[in-house]
Amino acid sequence: MEQGPRGGSRPAEPGPCLSSPRGGEQAALVPLLSAAGAEPGSRMLAVAAVLPAGGCGERMGVPTPKQFCPVLERPLISYTLQAMERACWIKDIIVVVTGENMEAMENIIKKYKHKRISLVEAGVTRHRSIFNGLKALADNQPNSRLSKPEVVIIHDAVRPFFEEDILLKVVTAAKEHGAAGAVRPLVSTVISPSADGCLDHSLERARHRASEMPQAFLFDVIYEAYQQCSDYDLEFGTECLQLALKYCHIKAKLVEGSPDLWKVTYKRDLYAAESIIKERISQEICIVMDTKENEEHISHLLEEVLKTELNHIHVRSQALYNAGSDIQHINLEQCYNFVCVNVKEPDFQETQKLMSMLEESNFSILYSIVVVSVHFLDFKLSSPSQKMESLMCIREFAKKMKKRKILLYGLIINYSQDEQKLQESLRQGAIIIAALIKERNSALIGQLLVA
Numbered sequence: 001m002e003q004g005p006r007g008g009s010r011p012a013e014p015g016p017c018l019s020s021p022r023g024g025e026q027a028a029l030v031p032l033l034s035a036a037g038a039e040p041g042s043r044m045l046a047v048a049a050v051l052p053a054g055g056c057g058e059r060m061g062v063p064t065p066k067q068f069c070p071v072l073e074r075p076l077i078s079y080t081l082q083a084m085e086r087a088c089w090i091k092d093i094i095v096v097v098t099g100e101n102m103e104a105m106e107n108i109i110k111k112y113k114h115k116r117i118s119l120v121e122a123g124v125t126r127h128r129s130i131f132n133g134l135k136a137l138a139d140n141q142p143n144s145r146l147s148k149p150e151v152v153i154i155h156d157a158v159r160p161f162f163e164e165d166i167l168l169k170v171v172t173a174a175k176e177h178g179a180a181g182a183v184r185p186l187v188s189t190v191i192s193p194s195a196d197g198c199l200d201h202s203l204e205r206a207r208h209r210a211s212e213m214p215q216a217f218l219f220d221v222i223y224e225a226y227q228q229c230s231d232y233d234l235e236f237g238t239e240c241l242q243l244a245l246k247y248c249h250i251k252a253k254l255v256e257g258s259p260d261l262w263k264v265t266y267k268r269d270l271y272a273a274e275s276i277i278k279e280r281i282s283q284e285i286c287i288v289m290d291t292k293e294n295e296e297h298i299s300h301l302l303e304e305v306l307k308t309e310l311n312h313i314h315v316r317s318q319a320l321y322n323a324g325s326d327i328q329h330i331n332l333e334q335c336y337n338f339v340c341v342n343v344k345e346p347d348f349q350e351t352q353k354l355m356s357m358l359e360e361s362n363f364s365i366l367y368s369i370v371v372v373s374v375h376f377l378d379f380k381l382s383s384p385s386q387k388m389e390s391l392m393c394i395r396e397f398a399k400k401m402k403k404r405k406i407l408l409y410g411l412i413i414n415y416s417q418d419e420q421k422l423q424e425s426l427r428q429g430a431i432i433i434a435a436l437i438k439e440r441n442s443a444l445i446g447q448l449l450v451a
């Protein structure tokens, strides 16, 4: 069955990007593939991708197949699709799922607005699922608007972390060599046991590699290999590159990949995936203040401390005084973290204003947004508990906002007249803000923390 628009034209809106900017080497490969970079009249390489997602995740040991397990409340496969969609030069993305998960997959595509996806029914083994995906792309499929690509990428749906760069490398190598795949150095040494359970021999680790994904093939090569291969291969095989070698005599080019290419297999891998995503989306913080930038000493100080304390994190400021227009300049597809500094207003009106603006500006559907409402108070002049009372309504408000994918936390910082004490509480405040942003813990929403 098919989803979304078909045909020759590609939607111009790949998913939002969590990746780093392109490197020079990658840029050199782009013209072959990118509509934007192609010379007028030059022929574009037709590329499609097949994502096997029809497994049951036995080794994960949970009832939900791992590709549908939530990571930060979003199914794992949605991250893989988002990464694949970023390569706008891939024309079709075939996702192979079991009949019973077809509807769930359709709902994911709708909810997270995935594009260029077609669904195909899985087989009982991974190789059979991939073969079904390839058949859907082969010529002369009745009632199909898919067309046969020159190069096909094969990528497990449970490998969510890959950059456009590695896709470009394997596709370019596949075009030249017929087949290509990402590899990594081995972590453990591979040994071969004999029948009695004792060591027979061990392989020299430095001379071997772990085969990862993505892989890419000239379509005719891999389709021919699957058509030729034995039932034994389809039942027990684990390596597509091997099929291309065995049945088409194509020696795949091996491309060194990044450590993030690993496959989510065990439950611990879900925790690792969550940490990686949290790390990535906490890199960008926008400080919103109810004063003009630099106008109020204290907001500026907090910004400075955040910049010093949170290494590698990009912090920028935005004044909320000109409500409405300024928030539009924040790229909501990149920034999922806001620190709202309430200097002038005694309560958290400014934070409320910010959240209304976030809601109105059709913010990210992909991740929850963290908003830390910061309030300053001289603990010598009034006690934090008094301030807390006036801010208690934050709890109810936070519950409401949670349903709208905004995680709201409160933070009171000691605005001491003593410069040293002030620096200390600002530093403590920055550490709390960093922890809230990195952890994204929904159990702590509506809490008023004190620095």
Ligand SMILES: Nc1ccn([C@@H]2O[C@H](COP(=O)(O)OP(=O)(O)OP(=O)(O)O)[C@@H](O)[C@H]2O)c(=O)n1
Binding pocket: 051, 052, 053, 054, 055, 056, 057, 058, 059, 060, 065, 066, 067, 096, 122, 123, 124, 125, 126, 127, 129, 130, 156, 157, 158, 263, 264, 265
């Ligand atoms: N009949 C199958 C089996 C696996 N896969 C897919 O192949 C990829 C890699 O396989 P693997 O990690 O082995 O997934 P599972 O088979 O689900 O896991 P397990 O072996 O633990 O059951 C996964 O995206 C999986 O959904 C598939 O499309 N069809």
Ligand SMILES: O=C(CO)[C@H](O)[C@H](O)COP(=O)(O)O
Binding pocket: 126, 156, 211, 212, 213, 238, 239, 240, 263
């Ligand atoms: O690494 C791979 C191919 O190079 C595959 O992801 C791997 O073979 C899948 O196998 P399994 O289903 O046994 O995990």
